[in-house]
Amino acid sequence: MSPSPGDEPLSQEPRSAGGLAGVLKGLAGGKLAKSSPPLSTSVSQTFSERADAAAAHSTPLRGLPPDQMDIFEQLKSGTLNERVAAATSLRYSIADFPLNPVLDIWDAGKDLIEPTKPYAARLAGWELLTACVKYPSSTDLERQEYFQTLTASANPDDFHLQLAALEDLTNHGRNVSGFYYEIFPLLTNWLQEWYKVVKAARRQAVRAANKSNKSKSLSMGEDKNFSQLFAFLKDVIKFNFKFASDSVVGSLVDILLRICMNTSVEEDLRSCINVIDALVTFGSIPNDKLKSCMQVLSSIHCLVANLQKDAWHTISNICRSHHGQSTVRILLDVLRTLPTPVSKDREKDAVREVRGALSVLKKLLSKSAENGYPAVPLALLTDGLTNISRIGHTKISIESLKLINSLFEGPHGSINAVLVEEHWGPIFSVAAQCAEKAIPVPDLDTSLQTQVREDGEQEESIPYQLRVLIGRVERMLAQSRADFLQRDECMDFFTSVQQALPDSAASLVIDHFKVNRSCFPSEVEWKKNLKLVLESFYLDRSRRPLTRLRALEVITGVFDFLSLVPDLVEVEAVTILVERLLSGMPEENDTLVLQQTVDFMVDVADAAAPELFDRILETFKSVVAREMNKSPATTLSTQRPAPAYPAEQTVYVANQSFSNVVTRGYVQTFIRSMSMDATKSIKAFTALVHIARSNACEVDARLTAMKMLFRLRADFENHVYLTTLIENGGLAGSLYRTEASLARKLAEDAAQPQRLARPEQAGSRSSRGISFTQGQGGERGMPPRAAHTPRPAAHQGQRLWAIPDVDALPESPPDTPSHLLISHKDEETGEKSSCEHLKGVLNMGSWLEALLSLFHQGCEWEVYSFILVHLPAQLSNHPIFRDATQHIRDLRKVFCDMIRVTSFQEPPSASGLRRHDVANCLFHSLIMVMSYHHDFQKTDEDDIVRTFMQGITDKTAKTCIHALSVCCHELPMSISKALVTILQRMSQVITQPFVAMHILEFLACLSRLPSLYTNFREDEYRIVFGICFRYLQYVREKKHTTRSSHASEPSTPSVAIAHHLDILGQPPPIDDLPQYVYALAYHVITFWFLAVKMPDRPNHIGWIAKNLFTDHDGTGTNEEQAQITLDFMQRVAFSDASDSAEDPLFKEQHFGEMQHRRWITGNSIVTIRQAKESGWAEITRRYPSGTSSFAVRVEFPPPLAYPAPDGSDAMAWEGRFQQGTTIFPSHLLMQLLSPMPQIYDPAIRPIPLPEDEAVDRAIRLFDRNSTVDGHKIGVIYIKEGQTKEIEALANTIGGPEYLEFLRGLGALTKLKGATFNTQGLDREADIDGQYAYCWRDRVTEIVFHVTTQMPTNLEHDPQCIMKKRHIGNDFVNIVFNDSGLPFKFDMFPSQFNYVYIVITPTPRSSFAAVREGSAKRQEDSGEGGGASPFFMVQVMSQPGFPEISPAAEPKLVSLKALPGFVRLLAINASVFSSVWANREGGEHVSSWRSRLQEINRLRERYGPKLHPTPSPPPSSLGGAVMTGPGIGIGGGGGQAENSRPVSGVRDSFSSLRRSSVATFFTSTSADQPSHRNSMLSTTTTENTETLPNGAEALVDSVDFSKWT
Secondary structure (H helix, E strand, C coil): CCCCCCCCCCCCCCCCCCHHHHHHHHHHCCCCECCCCCCCCCHHHHHHHHHHHHHCCCCCCCCCCHHHHHHHHHHHHCCHHHHHHHHHHHHHHHHHCCCCCHHHHHHHHHHHHCCCCCHHHHHHHHHHHHHHHCCCCCCHHHHHHHHHHHHCCCCHHHHHHHHHHHHHHCCCCCCCCCCCCCHHHHHHHHHHHHHHHHHHHHHHHHHHHCCCCCHHHCCHHHHHHHHHHHHHHHHHHHHHHHHCCHHHHHHHHHHHHHHHHHCCEHHHHHHHHHHHHHHHHHCCCCHHHHHHHHHHHHHHHHHCHHHHHHHHHHHHHHHCCCCHHHHHHHHHHHHHCCCCCCCHHHHHHHHHHHHHHHHHHHHHHCCCHHHCCCCCCHHHHHHHHHHHHCCCCHHHHHHHHHHHHHHCCCHHHCCCHHHCCCCCHHHHHHHHHHHHHHCCCCCCCCCHHHHHHHCCCCCCCHHHHHHHHHHHHHHHHHHCCCCCCCHHHHHHHHHHCHHHCCHHHHHHHHHHHHHHCCCCCCCCCHHHHHHHHHHHHHCCCCCCHHHHHHHHHHHHHHHHHHHHCCCCCCHHHHHHHHHHHHHHCCCCCCHHHHHHHHHHHHHHHHHCCHHHHHHHHHHHHHHHHHHHCCCHHHHHHCCCCCCCCCCCCCCCCCCCCHHHHHHHHHHHHHHHHCCCCHHHHHHHHHHHHHHHHCCCCCHHHHHHHHHHHCCEEECCCCEEEECCCCCCHHHHHHCCCEHHHHHHHHHHHHHCCCCCCCCCCCCCCCCCCEECCCCCCCCCCCCCCCCCCCCCCCCCCCCCCCECCCCCCCCCCCCCCCCCEECCCCCCCCCCCCCHHHCEECCHHHHHHHHHHHHHHCCCHHHHHHHHHHHHHHHCCHHHHCCCHHHHHHHHHHHHHHHHHCCCEECCHHHCCCHHHHHHHHHHHHHHHHCCHHHCCHHHHHHHHHHHHHHHHCCCHHHHHHHHHHHHHHCHHHHHHHHHHHHHHHHHCCCCCCCHHHHHHHHHHHHCCHHHCCCCCHHHHHHHHHHHHHHHHHHHHHHHHHHHHHCCCCCCCCCCCCCCCCCCCCCCCCCCCHHHHHHHHHHHHHHHHHHCCHHHHHHHHHHHHHHHHECCCCCECCCHHHHHHHHHHHHHCCCCCCCCCCCCCCCHHHHCCEEEEEEECCCCEEEEEEECCCCEEEEEEEECCEEEEEEEECCCCCCCCCCCCCCCCHHHHHHCCCCCCCCCHHHHHHHHHCCCCCCCCHHHCCEEECCCHHHHHHHHHHHHCCCCEEEEEEEEEECCCCCCHHHHHCCCCCCHHHHHHHHHHCEEEECCCCCCCCCCCCCCCCCCCCEEEEEECCCEEEEEEEHHHCCCCCCCCCCCHHHHHHHCCCCEEEEEECCCCCCCHHHCCCCCCCEEEEEEEECCCCHHHHHHHHHHHHHHHHCCCCCCCEEEEEEEECCCCCCCCCCCCCEEEECCCHHHHHHHHHHHHHHHHHHHHCCCCCCCCCHHHHHHHHHHHHHHHHCCCCCCCCCCCCCCCCCCCEECCCCCCCCCCCEECCCCCHHHHHHHHHCCCCCCHHHHHHCCCCCCCCCCCCHHHHHHHHHHCCCCHHHHHHHHHHCHHHHC
């Protein structure tokens, strides 16, 4: 049938099977076809509208008009066309004239609707008949006639007209009078027939769809008719159900259900449901049809989501009817009676019915009986669920889980009421069986959660429903109380579906097992439970780390229990448990889990048998090997992001490598076994060495291994231990590996953004070292280095280590050395202890081999820098390498060769470091290697010295100078051999920033070691003097250039130091304090003048005087330091005699009456005491640098008998020559000291001093200034374990090595009656002890305040105040730290303790061991052998102090050289501290300068006042600067220069230029043609040089060598 115009096409029915089977298929992938909406208006309504429109234009008539009669006749007997026209006309009249003969018209026109008539005739006939049936006064017989005519067989194309006529006849189903019992059978038949028609039309539409785009329009009319039929049927049921018998209703239900089972159109299903709902609402369903009806409705409810609401509305009406309980019974029977297994031909329908029943039961369970719904018995429901779960069908399992989920999700989040009093075990069993039958157990590397996520978390899946159930049970457990009765059932359910448990639920199970000890042997199923925890939770690598760690905790607890009661279970059970854990480690993919597993395995290894221990180590090795075997690309591509751990979870290193985790396990194993099993510790040590050595291993793992390996030490008895104290902060800071140094670097980089990075072109350094990414050239003297490019690592570009590192070791090492692990085994020991066979020797040679390999091959910068910083500290421990002598020799050779040819690895540019920073670290290691010199050949020692000498001219100069200072004591022969070259190298860098002080300190120390320069020639001494003069000249030059800028400014205090804050707001350390270095230069001149052989001293005087008193521009300069230096030279130029004191017996009672007079002569005070009668006189001359006293006697010859001249008094003449002639002191002055004629300048003539109290007082004050530099140095001994001040000060005796050190430090001197300055020690009542150690040379005197020699009385002086008053006021203290603990600077609180020289015995040993070792050493030394122990010496100073000592970084010194080395350190530190103490308020004035200043003050007071010009202020470097001819030595006359501000001297250190001593020598004359003249040739022309007039006069006036 053609569709009506304007109708939209209808969805076509698919070609496949229809019905609910099609619906099932549609759910799997297709969509239901929907019919077009039902007709909005009936055909009769259309006709009525037209009739009404026509009637609006006509006049209403009563009866049939005459003209209509003709039309009626035409209808009866006219032609077909006439009849059609007449029918059309009459249908309007019927509506207008209700008394018309309607039945006659009906009879006349009813044949027009016959199927054989044309369509136009049929249409007119249907329209006419439709108008007739609307006649309201028709009788039942007439209506029956109408019904029979209308329902007779008609053309199929006219069905819509036929149905419209029937609707108008029944008034839309309301009036069925005349045919009460015929309507339902008729509609039932029509429904059946028209479903066939519609189905055929849909099929034809589908076939046509393949040929035309109009496929959807072919079945539009049939669909509309079918929908109109359903609507009419519903209306009939609604108004006239009472006329339907059960059989008729049964037939109708059968047709409806048949349509539902066969159609695939959703609109058909909805129409059927609506009809059934009308039956239920306005009638009832026959009992015999209830089951089939419920099966179909429940299937639709389950399978058709869009009709679920409609289906449930109908089902709920049935359930709330008298069929309610029957409905529940039917649904339960579907579940309970389902045969298992189901036959294949019945499976499809059975599954559909079961799913529908489950869906409806789930809905019913959510309803309450209060609303009229029937109850569902849980027992029957459980039986049914148990029955259907045996099938194992996925969709049935899904619906079952949905139903079970509904039970645990009642109103307001509570469980369903049916579960409250029931046992949950059966329900959980069903859920577990559904999961077990439908889901395979996932592999270890694939989790259920991952599968669900990949599937898009589909709701219609068993994993989703199972997870929902687990989640609901989990929340219920979390919210329940501890006495929850169903907890065990819930846990049993969780264990039965462990493969589907999320981590939160798994944690609940693990906690339940842990609390109830379900995995312990006390439980029957403990092995099953333990296996579950191990296999399903721990070894499942898809689970979160915290879940796996909980499982591991349970396993650990079981293992610990079984270890305590080994007889409770078989040994194999424990071994199998450990083996199963080990099996998963090589493939572990989480660092946290691996870390905890390794920790557990370390615990197991403690008591494991050798076989199991080896198995554990092999597993560790396999983890390392797995990462080592990865290619670089794989390593970079498989980097995992750091896992997100909870904030409260402590993780060691979230992004550490697996190798590092295992390496920490090796370290733990070593730490624990070193005191328990030497064999185990040696195996762990070997593995760690292998990791540290391999460049293929991860960097963090190598660093972890090295952190332990570099902490290995051995005590005096070769027992190995691990130290937690690494003294390497200085080296770490030089590589920016401390917090302070890194912050300083970052601040400097931020302040200087314009600074360019160091270029690293390949050609720029092709011949100077290599980068760690380059190969080693073959032309080097080193062994060939393999071309090695370290593979990319996870931590590339990161700073993986810093100092301090509190987590360097995974656990604290033992406090005492191991009694089983040793570094050397003495095979000659006669007696062996009971545990001797248990001891093992640690092969430290393999560790040094690994380091040598890394130096040869290169490695990552993080590893290389770690070695550079930590190696020196370990090398300082000799016993640990006692069996590695050859490796130490190899290491020395490698260091020397690398430094010589600069073949060491360079730092990356991003580090901000340079090549010299690496060289500096290597020099520190070489310093420690030098302490092994007793194992070296003489050539090796020479090579060490040459290597240090090479570094002097680089930026490593300071380190090398310090090293050479130690070599002076340890390698004196090699130093002596190379000393001249060393001095020449130093002369080239004297003006290098921050180096002058260290060079001058080296020269000062060297001057006190005469054996090193005993073969010096005269010109070689001048190298030393030239170094000092070069520095003095440079400072004077800087003073001259800055004088003009300060001429208008007030002079700065001579030692005031401006503390400019750095970027971090902290005062920068002062590396070269100008006053100290300037004074040190003069001291070096003084010391080395004494070192010159006495016959050669006069040859140097003129050259020294010229350089001391000549400025850079050739003018004269007369500084106080120069004056006192020359004064001392004058006193020792021809004699090594020390000061001479006045004769205490030269008194009047012995020599008679005496007279005395005093004069100032030059820079001295001359006192002559003359005995008037005896002729004896005592001449005392007080110089700035000393005092000389001479006893002389005037010898008069016997008088001759000369005749008296004529006219003279003979008696008077004769009396002039008599015995007892009176002689006055002035006589000797005139005869011995005052030449004639007098010097032109009156200012330098002898100045007589008056005889008054003021002069006497001045002389007494003068004499109080010592003629030597006095120093007081504290010496403190700290016993083993002492950490407090009182403990150390209370010590009264030290160890043998301490006593031996004291004996070498000075001479034991009695205090009582001492005539020298005891520096505060009591000289009368022995309050500070009877003796003190003192030391003195020609210019220096030291008194040591030794606390162990001072009286100790803790009852009267519990705080040791009597000792503290000396120690607390000493600028410098020597601390002999025998405590075995690091010394802390604040152990002795004091404002004046600036410097501590800390001496630490190395290795650590007990007091008894030291005593035994000392006795053995003395015994060996008597035989000509015996090795001297070594001590670590470090100078510690207050914050802000510069490096003032060669031991600013720790140095290793033998006991033999220790006293002399420490004494020199103490002298320099004391001098510096004196300068430092006066840096704010004024300069430190030495005793010599103080004496000179006293002489100048007397000269100014009593000398002639020649000029009104006031005397100049003192120079910033000491004394006035004088120029001009005829200048006096003192400061009382002459033209004075302005004092140079201290900034001029300080600036000289910040901008010094490189200049050699040879250049300095050749630049003293203006006419020298070249600066390249040799140093030696210039020394022969010194007397031919000409000086300017003023400078020449000044030098001539002081050059006493010209008139001696």
